[in-house]
Amino acid sequence: MADQQSTEGITVTLNGGQTTISGHDTLPLLHVLREVLGLKGTRFGCGQGTCGACTVIVEGKAVTSCDLPLEAVRGKRIETVECLAAGGATHPLAEAVLACQAAQCGYCLPGILMAAKALLDREPDAPDARIREALDDNLCRCGAHLRILRAVRLAGEVMTAATDR
Amino acid sequence: MSAPSIPLPLKAAPDISDWIRFGPGRTVEVLTGRVELGQGNLTALAQMAADELGLAPNDVVITSGNTERTPNEGYTAGSMSVSIGGMALRFAASAARVLVLREASLKLNADYLSLSVRDGDILEGGRPTDLDLRDVATGLNFAVPVIDYAALLVPERRTLSSQPLPRRDLPNRIFGTPFIHDFAPEGMVHGRILHPPVQGAMLRSLDLKTLAARPGIIDVFRDGSVVGILAGSFSVVTAAVDWAANRAEWAVPDLPQAASLRELLAGAASAETVILEKGKIPEEDGNAVEVTASRAYLSHGSIGPSAAMAVWRDGRLKIWSHSQGVFQLRNAVARVLGLDIEAISIEHASGAGCYGHNGADDAAFDAALLARRVPGKPVKVIWSRLDEFRVAPLGPGMLTTARAVVDETGALQSASICVTSAPHGNRPDTAGVPNLVTATRLAEPVPFQRSNDVPLPQGGADRNAIPYYRVPNLHVGKKLVHDLPYRTSSLRALGAHLNIFAIEMLMEKIAAETGQDPVTLRLRHLDDPRAAKVIETVMAEGEALRRDMEPGAEGWGLGFGRYKNTGAYAAVLARIRVEETVTVSHIHAAVDSGEIVNPDGALNQIEGGILQAVSWTLKEEVKLAGPLVATETWLDYPILRFSEVPQVAVTLIDRPEDPPLGCAEAMAGPVAAAIGSALFQALGIQICDLPLTRERIMAAALA
The missing domain is CATH 3.30.365.10 (Aldehyde oxidase/xanthine dehydrogenase, molybdopterin binding domain)
Known part of the structure; x- marks a missing residue:
């Protein structure tokens, strides 16, 4: 369905590639990802920016995508959970989360992993308190928090080691 | 063996x-x-x-x-x-x-x-x-x-x-798209039912013509007080429901606002049903010790809202649902729609985390009703967050009174437990009642009916109301609350969360009033060596947790329970810090759930059960305003966040020779009790109304 039309469309850098989306300027980024582009790894949780399930990274910063109109990210760099397994290479976070069995239902994980990636990209050696702070806007209902924290620390160690090399 | x-x-x-x-x-x-x-x-x-x-x-x-x-x-x-x-x-x-x-x-x-x-x-x-x-x-x-x-x-x-x-x-689940929310077969359309603001409200008026004329709308229909909307995209149907919700006029039943949850429940309670009567309860018990505990209504709060997909083809109905019981859902849907069960097939598909009877079945019925309008086309329904808080069943608010008389040696002589609660059992197809929310508002309604709760031995409101401690004279009763408009059903652990909390708070109070050590008091009343073992294990393994308390600010406490009195044994130590709010810094649990098939899976479940129980106990409370569930968003319903998560250690006692007993739900009561006991130790006062929020701590400290 077309919302307010923009003739030229909106171009973004999505997981490293350029994408132009036409006819959905005011649609929340979450719905553009899920419905228009078919990238369904990012989850719908509340539609109000309060649970973090739809968290993506825009210009290095973790943001909720359910309350962010597409036009607000024109020309920006966007990363979604799909970037963790892009091109056959698996990101340390993806490996760590499985190694630690860091989920129960898994629904909140894509958003949490994006919040974690935004932190680790800046501070791969972030201590526990910083990780907790960075994930504090993301809700997990099953109670997998401690495993998630372990996984993020583990991924951070792997990323730190890779940077030091 | x-x-x-x-x-x-x-x-x-x-x-x-x-x-x-x-x-x-x-x-x-x-x-x-x-x-x-x-x-x-x-x-x-x-x-x-x-x-x-x-x-x-x-x-x-x-x-x-x-x-x-x-x-x-x-x-x-x-x-x-x-x-x-x-x-x-x-x-x-x-x-x-x-x-x-x-x-x-x-x-x-x-x-x-x-x-x-x-x-x-x-x-x-x-x-x-x-x-x-x-x-x-x-x-x-x-x-x-x-x-x-x-x-x-x-x-x-x-x-x-x-x-x-x-x-x-x-x-x-983490990197793929297995959820019903992700389904998008060829020709699929999106549907939603407009739910009323209050349970039992009837639709007075809504401008369906204008609604139907909105761009992207495929169909709008009304059946009694049910309005259904079908559209080509999720965003269009969502916006249409929001538009309709802002304009619909409902006839709302009246209910004055109660001063407190205790008052609300006590005022609506029916006569007591006796669950267990053993020996004789003294009529004069002037030296009795009594605790009254309460718990607010709780929301399931799954991070993904309830969802379903349905399609009608050649008079047959197919549903994909994350229901806990596809056969029971099929019976319920068949009854409401007047279909033969053979004409319906239901397949379980993934939803987000499920902790009991949530909106999954209701969403499935919504999808079936909507799909009937567009035969051949799959219809997907995804509820809103508001529906999750307001329309889905809640975990019942509860009130449990525990009263005991001890003899001159400090042993329990008699105990009397009374549970007041809305019913915990309103699942689809319970006693032949469909219990599907939208069906209650159809032109030919299929209403909810009075629930008998969940009978023992499983128990609903009375789950774990019978103390596991030895007591020669015992009276246990329950008073069901039927006449409040808040829809309730089964949420993890059912009555065990509050009943174990109440009984453990009673044991703590007895220990304090008779000068006994609270751990020893528990052990002297337990005849089951497996029960004693989990307590002894957690006391030994959690020794570090109990060291170096800052008096007046920190405390530790124990909580014990055997889930349903037949399932897993759990003993939990909590260490807390009280400032303006209560912070749980450490939890150590010892769990005996018989044979453990997958130790990491069991640990994951136990850790999750612990953290969810910490969240319930410290933070969670559905807000009520007269007949209205006033909780609308996550902002109204705080749950435990990453910054608040305690350190958790779990000791599993594996018994490969014994039958497996299940695990996750066993944690709810003992965790609540451990936190309550720790708070008692830290402040010297018992606070028995859950959740243990800042307001309650401040009020109790100033009282």
């Missing part, structure tokens, strides 16, 4: 072929009526079946919760997947192995007792033969009773059970 009794599910599905199917390929299909709700049960069930069959775990595929294919095992609930569903599978898989090995002994001209299976290879005296389990199975008739052939492996012969195998479904 206690001999395993014949699992109940084998009554409804008696044959081996009901549970185990050898296909044309190398994988063996295992069928279970249990469903994966994010708890990892299918991984454990596959382990149990593969173990008995002598197959590698990856050679087993598991089909679950499908009205066309799997056994009907009722609801996946009550931490019973492994203890009951898994045992049924073990019986069936062992029977299949026995049949195959009998055939193999003929083919090999070998002694049956010398045969075994490893990774599908049939071994004789431990040495390979050229036979494979799956080849021998081809052509055998498995439509024979499980109990005629079942012979479970002795625990030492199991190789997979007790292994921490990784979850089969986890990669797809």
Whole structure:
């Protein structure tokens, strides 16, 4: 369905590639990802920016995508959970989360992993308190928090080691 | 070792072929009526079946919760997947192995007792033969009773059970798109039912014409007080429902606002039903110790809202749902729509985390109703967050009074427990009542009916109301609350959360008033060595947690319970810090849940059960305003966040010789009790109204 039309469309850098989306300027980024582009790894949780399930990274910063109109990210760099397994290479976070069995239902994980990636990209050696702070806007209902924290620390160690090399 | 009794599910599905199917390929299909709700049960069930069959775990595929294919095992609930569903599978898989090995002994001209299976290879005296389990199975008739052939492996012969195998479904849940929310078959449309602001409200007016004229709307219909909307996209249907919700006028039943939850529940309580009467309760008990505990209504709060997809084709209805009981949902839908159950098939599909009877079944009925308008087209429904808080069943608000008399030695002489609660059992198809919310507002309504709660031995409001402690004279009763407009049903642990809290607070108070050590007091009243063992274990292993308390600011406490008095044993230590709010810094738990099939899976469930219980106990409270559930968004309903999560240690006591007992739900009561006990130690006052929020702490401290 077309919302307010923009003739030229909106171009973004999505997981490293350029994408132009036409006819959905005011649609929340979450719905553009899920419905228009078919990238369904990012989850719908509340539609109000309060649970973090739809968290993506825009210009290095973790943001909720359910309350962010597409036009607000024109020309920006966007990363979604799909970037963790892009091109056959698996990101340390993806490996760590499985190694630690860091989920129960898994629904909140894509958003949490994006919040974690935004932190680790800046501070791969972030201590526990910083990780907790960075994930504090993301809700997990099953109670997998401690495993998630372990996984993020583990991924951070792997990323730190890779940077030091 | 206690001999395993014949699992109940084998009554409804008696044959081996009901549970185990050898296909044309190398994988063996295992069928279970249990469903994966994010708890990892299918991984454990596959382990149990593969173990008995002598197959590698990856050679087993598991089909679950499908009205066309799997056994009907009722609801996946009550931490019973492994203890009951898994045992049924073990019986069936062992029977299949026995049949195959009998055939193999003929083919090999070998002694049956010398045969075994490893990774599908049939071994004789431990040495390979050229036979494979799956080849021998081809052509055998498995439509024979499980109990005629079942012979479970002795625990030492199991190789997979007790292994921490990784979850089969986890990669797809995190990185894939397995959820109903992700479904998008060709021709699918999006639908929503407009739900009223208050349970039981009737629609007075809504401008359907303008609604239908909105761009992108495919269909709008009204049936009684039900308005359904179909559209080409999720965003269009969402905006249309919001538009309608802002304009619809409803006739709302009146209810004055109560001053407190205690008052609200006590005022609406029906007469007491006696659950248990033993010995004699003294009429004069002037020196009795009494505790009254309460718990607010709770929301399930799954991070993903309820969702479903349905399609009508040639008069037949197909539904995909994350219901806990697809067969019960089918009965309920059939009754409301006047269909033969044979005309409906329901397949379980993934939803977000499920902690009890949430909106899954309601969303499935919504989808069925909407799909009837557009035959041939699949219709997907995803509820709003508001629907999750306001329309889905809540965990009931509760009030439990526990009163005891102790003798001159400090021993419990008599106890009297009374539970006041809205019913915990309103699942679809309970006593033939559909219990589907939208069906209650149709032009020909199918209303909710008075619930009988969940009867013992499982228990609903009265789950764990009978103390596990020895007490010669005992009275236990419950008062159900029927006449409040808040919809309630089963949420994890049901009444056990508050009842264990109340009984443990009573024990703490008795200890304080009679100068006894609270841990010793518990131990002297426990006759079951397994109960004593978890307490002794957690006291020893959690020793560090109890050291170096800052007086007046920190405290530690113990909570104990045996879930349902028949399930897992849990003893929990909590260390807390009280400032303006209560912070739980450490939890140590010791859990005996019998045989542990997948230790990492059990730990994951126990950790999750602990953290959810910390959240309930410290933070959670559905806000009520007269008849209205006033909680609308996550901002109104804080839950535990990453910055608030305590350090958690768990000691599992594995008993491979004993039946598995389930685990996650066993944590709710003991965790609440441990926090309450710790708060008592830190402040010297008992606060028994949950959640233990800042307001309650401040009020109690100033009182």
